[in-house]
Amino acid sequence: xxxxxxxxxxxxxxxxxxxxxxxxxxxxxxxxxxxxxxxxxxxxxxxxxxxxxxxxxxxxxxxxxxxxxxxxxxxxxxxxxxxxxxxxxxxxxxxxxxxx
Amino acid sequence: xxxxxxxxxxxxxxxxxxxxxxxxxxxxxxxxxxxxxxxxxxxxxxxxxxxxxxxxxxxxxxxxxxxxxxxxxxxxxxxxxxxxxxxxxxxxxxxxxxxxxxxxxxxxxxxxxxxxxxxxxxxxxxxxxxxxxxxxxxxxxxxxxxxxxxxxxxxxxxxxxxxxxxxxxxxxxxxxxxxxxxxxxxxxxxxxxxxxxxxxxxxxxxxxxxxxxxxxxxxxxxxxxxxxxxxxxxxxxxxxxxxxxxxxxxxxxxxxxxxxxxxxxxxxxxxxxxxxxxxxxxxxxxxxxxxxxxxxxxxxxxxxxxxxxxxxxxxxxxxxxxxxxxxxxxxxxxxxxxxxxxxxxxxxxxxxxxxxxxxxxxxxxxxxxxxxxxxxxxxxxxxxxxxxxxxxxxxxxxxxxxxxxxxxxxxxxxxxxxxxxxxxxxxxxxxxxxxxxxxxxxxxxxxxxxxxxxxxxxxxxxxxxxxxxxxxxxxxxxxxxxxxxxxxxxxxxxxxxxxxxxxxxxxxxxxxxxxxxxxxxxxxxxxxxxxxxxxxxxxxxxxxxxxxxxxxxxxxxxxxxxxxxxxxxxxxxxxxxxxxxxxxxxxxxxxxxxxxxxxxxxxxxxxxxxxxxxxxxxxxxxxxxxxxxxxxxxxxxxx
Amino acid sequence: xxxxxxxxxxxxxxxxxxxxxxxxxxxxxxxxxxxxxxxxxxxxxxxxxxxxxxxxxxxxxxxxxxxxxxxxxxxxxxxxxxxxxxxxxxxxxxxxxxxxxxxxxxxxxxxxxxxxxxxxxxxxxxxxxxxxxxxxxxxxxxxxxxxxxxxxxxxxxxxxxxxxxxxxxx
Numbered sequence: 059x060x061x062x063x064x065x066x067x068x069x070x071x072x073x074x075x076x077x078x079x080x081x082x083x084x085x086x087x088x089x090x091x092x093x094x095x096x097x098x099x100x101x102x103x104x105x106x107x108x109x110x111x112x113x114x115x116x117x118x119x120x121x122x123x124x125x126x127x128x129x130x131x132x133x134x135x136x137x138x139x140x141x142x143x144x145x146x147x148x149x150x151x152x153x154x155x156x157x158x
Numbered sequence: 159x160x161x162x163x164x165x166x167x168x169x170x171x172x173x174x175x176x177x178x179x180x181x182x183x184x185x186x187x188x189x190x191x192x193x194x195x196x197x198x199x200x201x202x203x204x205x206x207x208x209x210x211x212x213x214x215x216x217x218x219x220x221x222x223x224x225x226x227x228x229x230x231x232x233x234x235x236x237x238x239x240x241x242x243x244x245x246x247x248x249x250x251x252x253x254x255x256x257x258x259x260x261x262x263x264x265x266x267x268x269x270x271x272x273x274x275x276x277x278x279x280x281x282x283x284x285x286x287x288x289x290x291x292x293x294x295x296x297x298x299x300x301x302x303x304x305x306x307x308x309x310x311x312x313x314x315x316x317x318x319x320x321x322x323x324x325x326x327x328x329x330x331x332x333x334x335x336x337x338x339x340x341x342x343x344x345x346x347x348x349x350x351x352x353x354x355x356x357x358x359x360x361x362x363x364x365x366x367x368x369x370x371x372x373x374x375x376x377x378x379x380x381x382x383x384x385x386x387x388x389x390x391x392x393x394x395x396x397x398x399x400x401x402x403x404x405x406x407x408x409x410x411x412x413x414x415x416x417x418x419x420x421x422x423x424x425x426x427x428x429x430x431x432x433x434x435x436x437x438x439x440x441x442x443x444x445x446x447x448x449x450x451x452x453x454x455x456x457x458x459x460x461x462x463x464x465x466x467x468x469x470x471x472x473x474x475x476x477x478x479x480x481x482x483x484x485x486x487x488x489x490x491x492x493x494x495x496x497x498x499x500x501x502x503x504x505x506x507x508x509x510x511x512x513x514x515x516x517x518x519x520x521x522x523x524x525x526x527x528x529x530x531x532x533x534x535x536x537x538x539x540x541x542x543x544x545x546x547x548x549x550x551x552x553x554x555x556x557x558x559x560x561x562x563x564x565x566x567x568x569x570x571x572x573x574x575x576x577x578x579x580x581x582x583x584x585x586x587x588x589x590x591x592x593x594x595x596x597x598x599x600x601x602x603x604x605x606x607x608x609x610x611x612x613x614x615x616x617x618x619x620x621x622x623x624x625x626x627x628x629x630x631x632x633x634x635x636x637x638x639x640x641x642x643x644x645x646x647x648x649x650x651x652x653x654x655x656x657x658x659x660x661x662x663x664x665x666x667x668x669x670x671x672x673x674x675x676x677x678x679x680x681x682x683x684x685x686x687x688x689x690x691x692x693x694x695x696x697x698x699x700x701x702x703x704x705x706x707x708x709x710x711x712x713x714x715x716x717x718x719x720x721x722x723x724x725x726x727x728x729x730x731x732x733x734x735x736x737x738x739x740x741x742x743x744x745x746x747x748x749x750x751x752x753x754x755x756x757x758x759x760x761x762x763x764x765x766x767x768x769x770x771x772x773x774x775x776x777x778x779x780x781x782x783x784x785x786x787x788x789x790x791x792x793x794x795x796x797x
Numbered sequence: 798x799x800x801x802x803x804x805x806x807x808x809x810x811x812x813x814x815x816x817x818x819x820x821x822x823x824x825x826x827x828x829x830x831x832x833x834x835x836x837x838x839x840x841x842x843x844x845x846x847x848x849x850x851x852x853x854x855x856x857x858x859x860x861x862x863x864x865x866x867x868x869x870x871x872x873x874x875x876x877x878x879x880x881x882x883x884x885x886x887x888x889x890x891x892x893x894x895x896x897x898x899x900x901x902x903x904x905x906x907x908x909x910x911x912x913x914x915x916x917x918x919x920x921x922x923x924x925x926x927x928x929x930x931x932x933x934x935x936x937x938x939x940x941x942x943x944x945x946x947x948x949x950x951x952x953x954x955x956x957x958x959x960x961x962x963x964x965x966x967x
Contacts, residue, residue, distance in 0.1 A: 060804045060844075066906055068808045068841075072815050074899040079819030081779050081891030082884045087824050087870055089775075091831060094862065095815055098838055101854075109845040113915035114922075114931055117850055118939050121931075124857050125946045129953030131862045135869045136960035143963075148873045151885055154773030776885055783894040790901045 065106035073099035084149045086141065090134050097127045162206045162216060162237055165245060166284035168195040173277040180270025188270035189260045192277045196256050199284070200249035203242075210242040211654070217290055217354060224293075228349055236290035236353060240658045243495060244287040244427055247502045250632075251419045252280050254625040258510050259411040261622035262517060272312060272409065279305035283420050287427060292341045292351040295428070299337070299392065302421045303330050309416060310408040322404040329401040333391015340384030343368075347377060357434035364438055382435050382442035385428065386449075393425030393479045396453045400721055402476060406468040406522075410513030413468060418475050418509050419502035426482040426498050430491040433659045437489065444574050447487025447567075451578040454480025456718060458588035462595065463704075463714045466522045467512045470596050474548060475505055477585060481563050484578050490566035491659035492652040496640050497559035499651075503632035504547040504556055508593075510626055511541035514618040515600060519611055524599040526611075531601040533615040536623045538601045540630040545597050547633040549590030550682045555637030560586070561675050562642060562652075568674050569664035579674075586678040587685040594689035602694055644671045804844065810837050822883050824870045828863055835859045846919055849928045 072095060079092030101120045108116025142148055172195035180188045209216075219234035237245075256276060263272050279302060286298025303326075311323030341351060347363060348356045366377040389395070394402035405417050416422070429436060429446065436442055457476035464470045478501050485494030514537040519527055531538045547556040564586065567579040605612050617623070641647020652661075692700050704711040713719070814834040821827040835858045842851035885891075922930050935943055 060800055062911065063906060063909075064804065064808070065841075065845075066909070067903065068811065070899060070902050070906070071812050074895050074902075075812070075815040075819060077783055077898060078891055078895035081776060081783060081895060082888040083819065084881075084883065084885050085824060087866065087873065088819065088827060088883075091827060091866065092819055094831075094858075095818070098835075098858075101850075102838060102841060105842055105845050105847050105850055107911075109847065111912055111914055112917045112919075114917045114934050115938075117847055117931060118934055120850060121853065121935070122942060122946055124853060125950060128857060128862060129949050131865060132953045132957040133960070135865055136957035138869055139872065139961045142873055149881075150775045153775075157771060157773030776887075776891070780890055780894060783891075783898060787894060787897050787901060790898070790905060794901055794905050 062106060062110045066103060069099045069103035069106070071099075072096075072102065084151055086138055086148050086150050087135075089150065090131065090138070093134075094127060094131070097123055160218075161202055162209075162235065162288075163220070165199045165202050165206070165249070166281050166288060168198045168202075169277040169280040169284065171195060173274050173281060176270050176274035176277060180274055184270055186264075186269055188273045189256070192273040193253070193256045193260070195277060196249060196253050196280055199280070200246075200253045203245040203249045206237055207242045207246055210237065210239055215239075215657075219290070229345065231291055231293045231351065233294060234290040234352075235288045237288060238658050239655050240427070240430060240495065241287050243499055243655070245284070247423075247499055248280065248283050248287065248420050251502050251506045251629070252283075252415060254629055255411050255415045255419075255506060255510065258414075258513075258622050258625040259409075261619045262411055262513055263409065268312060272309075275305055275308045275312070276412075276415070279309065279416060279421070283424070286424055290353055292344060292353075292356075295431075296338070296341060299388065299424065299428075300334065302416070302424065303327065303334070303392070306405070306416050306421055309412040310405045312408055312412065316407070319407040322401075322407040326401040326405050329398050330391045333388045333398050336384045336387025337389075337391070340381055340388065343377075343381045343384060347381070353431070357432075360434050360438060376439065376441070378435060379439040379441045382432070382439045383445060385432055385435070386442065386446055389425030389428055389483075390449065391425075392428075393422050393483070394476055395425070395449050395480060395483060396456065397720070399453060399457070399476055400724065403469050403472045403717070406466070406472050410468065410509060410516060413472070414506045414509035414513070417472065418505040422475065422479060423482070423498045423502070426479065426486065426494055429483070429486045430495050430659055433486075433491045436486070437660070440573075443487050443489065443572065445487075447484050447572060447574050447578050450480040450483025450485075450487055451574075451581040452480070453477070454484065454585050455581045455588075458585045458592065460714055460717050461592040462588060463711060465525050467515065467524050467527075467596060467600065468509070468522055470524075470592060471505070471508050471512055474508070474589065474592065475501075477589065478505065478548070481560065481582065481585065484582065485563040485566055488567050488570035488572040488575055488578065489662040490563065490570065492655040492662075493559065493562040493566045495655060495659070496651050497563055499639075500547070500555035500559040500633075500636045503629055503636045504544045504554075507540060507544040507626065507629040507633050508548065510622070510629065511537050511544060514622055514626065515541075517618055517622070518615050519607060520614070524596060526607045527600045527605070528603040528607075529601070529605040530615065534617045536617060536626065540623075540626045541597060541601070543630045544633050545590070545593035547637075549593050549686060550586060550678065551590070551686070552679055553634075555633050555635065557679075558637035558640055558642070561678065562640065564678050565642070565666075565671055565674050566662065566664065569666035569670070570662065571665070583678055583681060587681045589685070590682045591685035591689045594686055595693055598689060598693035603697075642671075644668050644675075800844070804841075807837055807841050807844075811841070820883070824873070825867070828866050828870060831866075832859055832863050835863065846922060847927060849931055 076092045076095035076099060079095065080089050083089055083092065101123055104116045104120045104123070108114060108120075138148065141153065145153060147153070169192070172191040175191045176184065176188055184190070216235060216237040219232035221233045222230070223233050224231045256273075259272065259276070263269055266272065282298045282301030282305060284298075286295055286302060289295040289298060307323045307327045310326050311320045313319045314323075344356055345351050348359055350356065360378065363377055367374045368377045368380060369375075370380055391398045402417060402422065406413055408417075436446065454477045457473045457480065461470050461473035461477065464473065478497065482494040482497050482501070485491070485497060514534065515527070515530060516522060518530070518534060543554070547554040550557045550560040564579065564582050567575050567582055569575070572578075605615075638647075640649055640651030643649050716722070811834060814830055814837065818827050818831045818834060821830065835854060839851040839854040839859075842848075842854060917930065
């Protein structure tokens with residue numbers, strides 16, 4: 059039997075890689091993919107805990123996360139298209155109109 | 159069905175209807191809701207009166223209003239004998255004045271506003287008299303003050319009216335401050351502000367003292383005097399009497415309703431209501447009697463030389479209010495309330511009749527009137543009755559109540575009883591004198607105004623004269639409810655009120671009572687005859703007297719210079735402090751310094767902070783990650 | 798022992814694939830590697846007795862979201878992308894904070910305590926089938942959040958349409 063903490067460490071590793079990708083990639087599409095990585099890491103964690111706690115509610119939560127991820131991806135990619143149409147770039151560091 | 163609950167709320171409904179719909183929908187029909195409401199209240203009041211006569215006293219909490227720790231107040235009504243009398247006075251006189259106003263205010267552009275305020279006033283007045291605790295009394299108390307302010311300044315385009323409204327409001331603040339302190343003291347002492355427990359427990363506190371402003375004073379005396387402060391303001395007694403004559407700038411029905419019949423008598427009502435407190439403090443009783451006596455005499459003397467018809471009646475009102483306080487001060491609360499009740503009729507009558515005169519001649523100066531008898535016979539007749547009644551001529555309402563007060567003062571155990579009796583006898587001379595001076599100057603002799611004005615003279619319409627006639631009947635007959643036993647009557651009024659105000663102990667024989675009565679009546683008749691001689695037979699005597707005693711005349715004509723004195727010692731220093739200190743230093747340096755300094759500091763700080771906003775998404779992401787890191791670190795290390 | 802070996806393989810593959818995904822210069826490659834990553838994650842779900850979740854992972858993520866990503870990537874110029882550097886200048890700061898986050902969370906894992914187990918034992922789920930057990934819970938206790946999720950998805954679709962469509966008249 060694999061201990062729960064292994065799953066949690068795996069989840070943490072994937073999450074950290076997602077964070078790193080989000081913080082460093084210039085391409086907005088890759089940033090979105092990093093977010094998907096983080097969400098998947100959370101899902102792994104939730105389902106593992108659900109399994110070890112013998113409680114299905116964790117998986118329900120994971121299901122909702124997938125639904126929200128789908129919604130987020132749809133909106134996010136629409137924003138990418140709008141951005142690309144207006145600025146002709148997918149590089150986030152070239153877009154800084156919000157500067158204070 | 160608790161019918162009596164409708165008494166205050168019908169006028170409130172009328173107010174809401176009028177204030178919402180009056181301007182656009184009702185327009186010159188705005189009197190309908192108000193008049194119907196108050197007549198409805200009157201009918202229910204009569205039913206309630208019969209209930210009370212049959213011994214059904216109501217003391218009921220309808221709704222718990224405030225609960226805060228030990229402090230509990232409910233909206234509750236107490237309808238006992240005293241309240242029943244007040245209900246009849248307010249709704250009966252109020253109904254007649256409302257009907258009269260239809261004619262008097264006809265065509266005014268604030269017609270709906272007038273009736274809306276009148277209804278609101280009646281609502282608050284009824285709440286005041288029906289309250290079963292001090293806070294609800296205070297609500298009504300302030301509410302009638304507010305409506306008084308609205309209605310004095312009703313013609314707000316006129317500067318004098320607006321100023322008079324403000325003056326009434328501000329002067330009343332002085333009294334109400336004391337009144338509020340009195341209610342606080344009652345709560346501190348008794349832990350409740352409902353009448354029934356306060357009045358039943360007050361006797362346990364006799365002899366207790368309390369530290370007030372560094373002096374050890376008798377607790378009950380302190381409470382009584384603080385409450386009396388409020389009464390002094392509301393009932394315009396010396397030294398806070400200055401607002402009432404100025405309040406005559408309002409429409410005449412307002413003067414009749416608020417400044418003669420109802421609101422100004424609230425002070426007397428309150429003292430009578432709190433008789434359990436006042437009776438236990440001889441010192442406070444002496445103060446009440448002395449203040450009443452001084453006010454009564456000074457106001458009566460001032461009234462003798464005034465030329466404004468409404469101000470004469472206003473000073474007469476002050477004088478009569480003083481008499482009511484004398485009655486309360488010597489322990490004859492029933493006599494005070496009896497006078498309140500008859501006074502409401504004859505004084506409302508005098509005011510409305512004066513209004514009828516003003517309606518015809520369009521100004522207030524009696525020196526420019528005269529000979530109106532043949533133009534307005536009904537007004538003349540009713541005003542004559544009113545003056546007879548006010549002057550205490552035997553057989554009319556005013557005689558019985560005034561006589562009872564004079565006799566109470568003479569016969570009471572009070573230390574100052576004889577002193578106030580002498581003052582009252584002097585007042586008994588002045589009252590018919592100034593009343594008939596006003597009548598003779600207004601209605602007799604030749605008209606002294608312009609031709610144009612003479613052409614305009616006419617009797618008022620029926621809607622005004624019929625209420626006058628009903629009030630005249632009241633001014634004759636209202637006193638018959640309390641004919642003293644010495645004259646063969648049953649003194650029903652005093653017996654009726656006995657459960658509430660108790661029975662004063664007098665020492666005196668029937669012979670003495672006849673003697674006192676005969677003396678005051680003789681003096682009153684002398685006053686009447688002197689007025690007749692001065693202003694009809696030998697009209698040069700007053701002028702000669704005024705010239706000979708110029709000093710007295712000037713002092714009286716300027717109302718003892720009280721307004722000027724207040725101007726010098728209160729208003730001027732206040733303005734000086736406001737200009738020099740508050741505007742120059744507090745406002746310019748401190749307040750504006752804070753107001754301008756805070757935004758400036760925020761601006762400087764945010765200019766530094768805006769550097770953080772680079773507009774690059776990654777930077778925000780790094781801030782977020784750093785934030786998460788530090789929060790987890792904090793939880794990990796220090797939790 | 799077999800289970801541990803399998804877990805070791807999948808864990809290793811997932812971590813390596815994650816790193817590969819975020820370091821590709823060409824976004825198309827990233828998306829394709831990510832597809833492979835999702836298959837591995839779905840396999841992990843199977844180890845955890847969550848067949849339905851594994852199926853959803855494949856259908857929604859691999860089948861839906863990744864295809865969407867692929868479409869969008871193809872709309873963007875890739876030629877230029879290949880020439881410039883893929884990370885921002887200050888990538889070391891991002892690395893530092895990501896690593897710091899890893900360390901503190903890993904340290905905090907030690908204090909994690911599992912609550913007493915609930916009623917959904919492996920036997921119960923196998924007897925009732927996973928999908929049925931999940932569905933029962935979803936349509937009873939979580940019906941209201943489920944409806945809200947539906948609403949969110951509807952809003953997302955409408956929002957995506959509004960954002961992505963061309964201006965009819967500029």
